[in-house]
Amino acid sequence: MDFLMELAQYGAKHFHLTLFRYVLAASVMSICAGWLFRTWMHRRRIQKRRAEWKDIRREVSFSMLTVCIFTVIGTIISLLEKMGLTKLYWQWGDYPMWWNIASLPVLILLHDAYFYWTHRGMHHPKIFKHFHRLHHLSRTPTPWTAYSFSVGEAALNGLFSPLIILMIPMHPTIWLSFVFIMIFRNAMLHTGCEFHPRNWVDGPLDNMTTTTHHDLHHQRFQGNYGFYFTWWDRWMGTEFKDYKLAFRRAVDGTLSDASQEKTADARTNLSQGGSANMPA
Template identity: 70%
Template sequence: MEFLLEMGQDWARHFQRDLFRYLLATTTVSLLVGVVFRRWMDRRRIQKRRAGWKDIRREVSFSMLTMGVFATIGLITGVLYDWGWLQLYRDWGEYPLWWNIVSLPVVILVHDAYFYWTHRTMHHPKLFRHFHRLHHLSRTPTPWAAYSFSVGEAALMAIFSPLITILLPLHVLVWLSFIFVMIFRNAMLHAGCEFHPRGWVDGPLDLLTTTTHHDLHHQKFQGNYGFYFTFWDRLMGTEFKNYKEAFRRAAGGNETDDESGAGAKVAT
């Protein structure tokens, strides 16, 4: 009985941490879009249609379910750490300085590949309904959709954390930094307004995804699967052909309609 109580308390701590990160990221992005820079952001809306309170309630409700799954995976991850399976370390001196510097970019690159291929796989007709359909109920997403997943998708997203710490040695602060980068990036991609400057897609930073890039995915589904970077979509021919045009319209302060993805073709 005492063991179960301790497990329950540990699960609750994991849930509270995930909830804190989720609320911090989604509230921050929502305030930037809807309050602090509202007039500027309203001119940069990607779709004419706006999500309603019903949409936001659904996104928050399923995000709570997702965090329950995350807490369960976190509990398992803690057990694996106790068993010595994870390569998390706390002393910066355990590994060379160069690895402490490059490990965060390496994890982000690996996660981007993991996300692209798992995301694209979930769009297979035999898997979509069971894994990813729920997330796409957010046709016009808001930052609160960041964790709006089914149980299967939530588990698939959560297991990356123990997998990467089994495969690579990571300082605890590097791992935590990755978690915060991931949730803030997620909230921004679902913001519905374009954050990036107008010339973004015409320079070297075009290798990074934008809110428009992911918003088009929510509109048309079959394309723009990347999370941090555009190169997997471009390499595999899954980037929407009208992406840069849609981005320039949004970043230029002109509204696009909710069919801005209409006619977009994806190379197969």
């Protein structure tokens, strides 16, 4: 009974934390785009099409399923920690200061690589409909799309956490910071409005993805797989060649009809259960 009570406590803690960060990030991005900066963000919309309430209801419903799956994974991590199998350390002095500072960027770099390759893999025609098709029902994503996954995709995304915690030493504060950065960036990439300044893609910051970068992926499916950074797409030749043009059009408020036509083609393919013939 003591074990079951402890298990329930772990589950409740991880459920509340996961739900809190999802609702917080999606709400903040929705409020910024739809209320606080409504006029400015309206001019920076990436697609002409608007998500409907039925889309948001579907996204929230499946995000709740993802929250439950992430809760199970979080509970497993807590059990592993109790057994002394994780690399978490609770005293900052246990590791050098340089590692305390560097561990967060290292986590982000590793997650970016993990995300790119698992994301691209889920677009393979043989597994797309089983793992990733549900997420792409959000053709015009919203911040609530962030956790709208199938069971398989949620489990695959969540697997990163125990793998890293078992292998890399980190302070729990670093891990908590990472998961909040991850969900806020996730919600931002699905907002449907471009936050970044026009010259973003003309300098060194171009190595970081933008909302347009990911929105094009939702429109066309077979490219722009990166999460934090653009370099994997560029190294692997999977970035859309007109990405920067689409970014500037979004910032300038001049949507491209050609882009909308490509979106329509991809939409037809999705309705047939395909993945836009994406090469693995």
